[in-house]
Amino acid sequence: MNIEQGKFLETILAQKAQEVAEMPNEEVGKVRKTYKLYDFLRTHTDQLQVIAECKKASPSLGDINTEVDLVAQAKSYEKAGAAMISVLTDPVFFKGDIEYLREISNAVSIPTLNKDFIIDKKQIDRAINAGATVILLIVACFANDDEKLRELYDYAISLGLEVLVETHNKPELDRAHALGAKIIGVNNRNLKTFEVSLQNSLDLVQFFKPENIYISESGIFGTAEAELVADGFNGILVGTALMQSDNVLSALTELKVERR
Numbered sequence: 001m002n003i004e005q006g007k008f009l010e011t012i013l014a015q016k017a018q019e020v021a022e023m024p025n026e027e028v029g030k031v032r033k034t035y036k037l038y039d040f041l042r043t044h045t046d047q048l049q050v051i052a053e054c055k056k057a058s059p060s061l062g063d064i065n066t067e068v069d070l071v072a073q074a075k076s077y078e079k080a081g082a083a084m085i086s087v088l089t090d091p092v093f094f095k096g097d098i099e100y101l102r103e104i105s106n107a108v109s110i111p112t113l114n115k116d117f118i119i120d121k122k123q124i125d126r127a128i129n130a131g132a133t134v135i136l137l138i139v140a141c142f143a144n145d146d147e148k149l150r151e152l153y154d155y156a157i158s159l160g161l162e163v164l165v166e167t168h169n170k171p172e173l174d175r176a177h178a179l180g181a182k183i184i185g186v187n188n189r190n191l192k193t194f195e196v197s198l199q200n201s202l203d204l205v206q207f208f209k210p211e212n213i214y215i216s217e218s219g220i221f222g223t224a225e226a227e228l229v230a231d232g233f234n235g236i237l238v239g240t241a242l243m244q245s246d247n248v249l250s251a252l253t254e255l256k257v258e259r260r
């Protein structure tokens with residue numbers, strides 16, 4: 001799909017609304033049993049922890065790795081010491097599939113994140129039934145609608161999920177804090193322009209609260225970038241670098257740098 005410059009988020013939200021309208025209601029089951037991401041990150045603070053992503057393509061890069069066996073990829077991530085596996089389920093822009101999440105969740109014992117643009121409770125029920133233990137809520141998807149953001153956040157928590165709340169700037173970080181989010185992501189990629197800057201993560205560290213967990217997302221490729229964010233952040237979310245690597249073990253190990 002062609003996306004006009006600066007209009008990505010708008011385009012995907014329109015597409016998402018259509019997708020959700022056609023999505024069947026599922027009777028929601030129990031959340032898969034694994035450790036809590038929050039607890040794991042609170043107790044594993046010596047090294048920067050890695051959330052490793054299964055992503056075949058993206059709107060900014062096009063195809064990243066479409067031939068890959070995602071279940072094998074996820075198992076390699078787990079074996080290499082990832083704290084969680086993130087699985088893209090958006091079919092149109094990321095060549096994802098809810099079935100990837102199901103297959104991967106069945107094959108690993110660590111937490112799995114449903115990486116999608118979640119705007120409706122139906123998607124949360126579907127995530128649980130596909131084995132996710134964490135969902136993503138992107139503050140930018142709820143332009144000025146804190147009520148909707150809170151409704152979905154509370155709904156997910158009430159069902160036993162953990163929620164990664166994604167922010168990009170100070171106003172969004174303030175909204176995540178107001179929500180009471182405990183696991184907060186800072187995306188280095190601007191979802192409107194696709195511009196990536198690690199400075200974005202670094203600028204927000206001064207506003208972090210000691211009781212929360214913070215994840216720096218996107219644009220992290222190796223030790224150099226990992227070290228830049230290692231002091232302020234508990235973990236990083238890495239997709240492209242791992243999907244393009246022919247040695248997942250060494251690529252992931254290189255990212256788990258010491259923290260002070």
Ligand SMILES: O=P(O)(O)OC[C@@H](O)[C@@H](O)c1c[nH]c2ccccc12
Pocket residue numbers: 053055115116117138166187217218219220237238239240241
């Ligand atoms: O491939 P990268 O640059 O390592 O980025 C991973 C992850 O942060 C990125 O996929 C992402 C962050 N937030 C998102 C929201 C939707 C879709 C994708 C994303």
